[in-house]
Amino acid sequence: MRRMILRRLLQAVPLLLIVSSFTFVLVSLIPGSVATALLGDTGTPAEIVAIQRQLGLNRPVYVQYWHWLDGVLHGSLGSSFQNHQSVASILNARIGVTLTLVIATVIVVAIVGVSLGVLAAVRPGVIGRSVDSLSWLGLAIPNFWLGLLLVAFFSIFLSVLPSEGFVAFSTSPLRWLESLVLPVIALAAGPLAIVVKQTRDAMVSVLESEFVRTLRASGLGERSIVLKHALRNAAVPVVTVLGVLFAQLLSGTVIVETVFVLPGLGSLAASSVSAHDLPVIEGVAVYFTLIVIAINLLTDTVYGWLNPKVRVT
């Protein structure tokens, strides 16, 4: 187990380097220089040159990258081109929102998804089929469209939930919750469908296995068999899927945060790309990658804990 964790951590370093350098190179190729974007159409050539020198954009790409890397190793992610704020501070202010959104979604997906999946496996008749149909819908509907539909219905038509904006927990727990409901539903729909399907398939397969038959034959109660033994074994493939979904959710935050105007990393990613704000884009890439690495580590650990074949030789 320890070897696996070590391997993951070792993979992190080249991964971060690859992602950051790749993004750096690409962004530096953006036509229309950053300076023009910042100054708008009104900048004179002299002003453009001045900005370029000020932001260090007149140096070759690899020098800029090395400079940035050097900064990172000293704990600084540079400053935003747009407002000269420290990138780290911008990101840290927004990471809470994204993490809240993502973690809330994962919790909902895990709890609701696994429960529905188990239910569909144990009661295959009407319940199973209706769960199936709902899964289809969840998978098919694009999450941003779902978000807009939810806004149309709950915010505009019913006016019970806010259509945009984020309220901090410290300000008002109730409104914090309200501001999260619709985004979480939009983000969770697709992954929920996948988890329900996976759980159901895994449970059905486990319930047909030989050891379940043996446990039944030895007089163990059905509830104990399903909830303790079958679920424990079915959880193994489901955890793997959850890990992959968790990482995909990050991508989903870009569009969902944009639709619901939530001040998180996702919407920052979208806006900083159109603004050609290089340091911020770099910073977002690094943070996203770190989060993905942490997720992979967590998934591997949970998987190892669940699966004795990995834990004990």
Add this chain to the structure above:
Amino acid sequence: MSAVAPVVGVHRVSWTAPVRELLRRPLACGALVYLVCLVAACSAAPLVAPANPNYENLLDVSSGPSLAHLLGTDDLGRDVLSRILFGGRITLLDAAEAVIVFVVVGVPLGLVAGYLGGRLDRLVMSVTDIVLSIPVIIVLLVVAAVFQGDLPLMVSLGIVASPSIIRVVRATTLSVRTELYVKAAEVIGLSRLQVLRRHILPQVLAPALVQVSVFAAAAIVLEAVLGYLGLDVAPPAPSWGSMIAEAATVIDQQPWLMIPSGCVIALTVIALGLVGDAVRDININRRSPTVLRARSIGSGSSQNGARAAEGTPNPEGSVPSGAEALLSVRDLSIVLPNAGGELLIVDAASFDIGRGESLGIVGESGCGKTITARALLGLLPPGGRIAGGSAMFDGEQLVGARKQSRVQLRGKAIGLISQEPMAALDPAFTVGYQLREVIRANRKLGRRAARTESLDLLEQVRLPNPVLVAGRYPHQLSGGMAQRACIALALAGRPKLLIADEPTTALDVTVQAEILDLLTSLRHDTGMAILFVTHDWGVVADFCERTAVMYAGQVVEIGGVDEMFRLPLHPYTEGLLAANPHFAGEGPLPSIPGTVPPPGAWPSGCRFAPRCPYVTVDCKISAIALRPGTEGRVTRCLHPERIGGRTTDVSS
């Protein structure tokens, strides 16, 4: 040598079979039709669209569906349907580009990594691991901002998403590579390329197609996301994503506008999903040999359909009942579901087991012995049911008993051990934990008492170090140890009858001997009766006091083993004993010509008649019931006296 005809009818599995399978799934067919129409309509948009998608009719703004505009108009008066058709060209073309890159990059890499293995495989795996960790959306956003046009975007998407298909193709290749028919092809002398092309690639196609359909759906949605963010086409050109963005701005005035563009995306994704699912289901049917084996047994004609209900009961008293019998089975019939309805698998089985006795049920594959044994515990495969007969256990009727009472019996009165001991234990819990759980479920014992009892049981089954074994997981045990643990599990409830379903078939012969000795001594120590299902006559001779022989779903002979081996009362028994290599002299082994008729193709009259050397005319006329023979034995043969006997004393 007589030619042997195939067992099942002429039904051929050819390449038209998948098409037929597809036609059997109306939803998937509909999905396929929808996709084809969509692609056709969008490609021919300039010809098919009712209006110019950019034509603004400011007099007819934001109207709902009408005859002139089937899907209404948007806030600039443009016809929504036309915009969807033209927008579809962008989205579908982009998705196609991504899919092509996805396949071209992913499939060869997966094949090569899976087939060649070694360092190349490790390299491909570490690269895909890294690529999987890259946040896709960042890459896409940046590429979208940097490069003009959608092609670089879709190419990057295809590359970045390829790890998923690489993994699937690699996994399939790895599993197919270990199949025996691939090894046979290599032994024949086919080159690596030939093996890949002829044997591996065909098996890889279907899982790869499933991945492609999943990815195509994701690509369409992703393209729509980019459209929503305004990154794919310049206005006023339509794309599905940008249409949703436009609709979002007027959502409070004209909510209808959200629907068409979103729906077409959702429908397309659903259609792709349905097609992918259908491909996966059809492929499972084609590939799995065990599924094929099960199907071939069950797909006979429904000749027995009319009789499926009851089977052929035996006349009263034909099976002498011991007054002391612990378990008394009479005319037990079991059916399983199959394509045409239900199929009779076990036909009026009857036998007794006395207290503390060891009874064998012996027969070849497909005779129904395993399913008979499991039916006693109510453990039939899904859809199977007992169609008639009775099974009296210690005064209680098992057939038709309420589920509650059957559950009560399990473990406490009747225990079970089965063929694959490793698979019979829950891999997620230690042996000791499972044992304690079963003990506490069957007897009211506290935690500490259960722990002591579990160690006692492990000792009783002669495991060398009970404490060590209790702390082990099933995968850490050898086959013999695992089977002993299963026996301990079965004994936990102190049952009166142990059903042993081929418990030593998967074990080495030296381990088998130990397990048989263990079971014999347990039987003597606890007075437990054992019902031993097997195909091995040596085991019967070693372990059983009496045995029942099954053939084609029927019990054909019951008797004590000494008498039966000396003088069989049924030609099938005689044939099996003769074919045993133990008794072979020089020259060929005597063998029973022909094959066992599968359920659904049982002949009327004696089922063994087509293969029987003593057959007479009256054997084939009508069904034959069990009848008493000498010394309390039972046989289903009309003419047991014709069976060639030994010169040794028959009557003792």
Add this chain to the structure above:
Amino acid sequence: MSVPEPLLVVRELTVTFRQRHPEPALRAVDSVSFEIPEGKTVALVGESGSGKSTIGNAILGLVPIRSGSVVFRGHEAANATRVDRGFLSKHVQVIFQDPYGSLNPARTIGQILVEPLMVHRKMSRSDMKSAVAEMLTGVGLEAGAAQRYPANFSGGQRQRIAVARAMIIAPDLVICDEPVSSLDLSVQAQILNLLSDLQRAHGLSYLFISHDIAVVRHVADRVVVLYRGQVVEAGSVREVSGSPRHPYTRALIAAAPVPDPGVQRARGVARRHAVVEREVPDARPNREACAFAPRCPYVVDRCRREKPNLRVGSSGALVACHLEEQLPEVAVLFGRPRDGGNAFDQDPESGDGQLVRPSGPR
């Protein structure tokens, strides 16, 4: 008269497999040597972990060989190049245990049987078709089977197809890896008879891998007994099964139950003392000691310190045991042959297993 060159000579064959990190490499086959003469059947007998199947795979080139040599008609087969493999595959073929996995379910019988011909013979299409038809009838199936798929056939019939595939290019040696272990008893007899008929007709050799000592007694000329990758006893079938000199061979024979209740009762005592379980089985194998020492009822100190060499024993067979001469005589009970005939006995005129009218007790 000189002894003819053996068809296949295996010398000091060693095959190792890598294991998960802390474990050392597994020696699946450890310095195994034996020969296969022309036209004869040599059996490899052992239980799981004995390495018998691995030896077959190594000869066929399906697993890499760590060290040692495999010489077929003068050609070195160990880790052969692709060109040499071509030569070998023309003369050495295989029949596997699992009749369901060894035929590609997506191809017709005809396509399966034609493949070896395509690789090794230059034949016209119609010639190939008739060769396939001839082979099918030769193994007891009808020629029309070529159009059908494996799913239409039972286990025994599929195994016949596997036999046909192995024989169609007329090899000199066929490796039979547990060919009847997955089959029912009545079908087993049919396949064994088929194999011996083909051997008689074409003079080919078999390497017969099995765990079933009764089957081996029936089919083999020579027997090699394997335990944990090493040869423990090797000799003619009469020597090894008639008077086994190695404790493991004795244990194998004693443990295999005989289908005769009276005989089996008498054997019970011998069997219970044949194997002793002393240690928890996952103890690491000690290469300096006899591999069977942990389970041997006759073990002495020397067995644990010094690994016994294979040398000629008192029965004439090769045995690897320090105490070989001192082992007690054990009446090896196989059961009396069945006296008195029955209807399933061989009728010499009508081929194997034909039905004959009973002629009364003989």
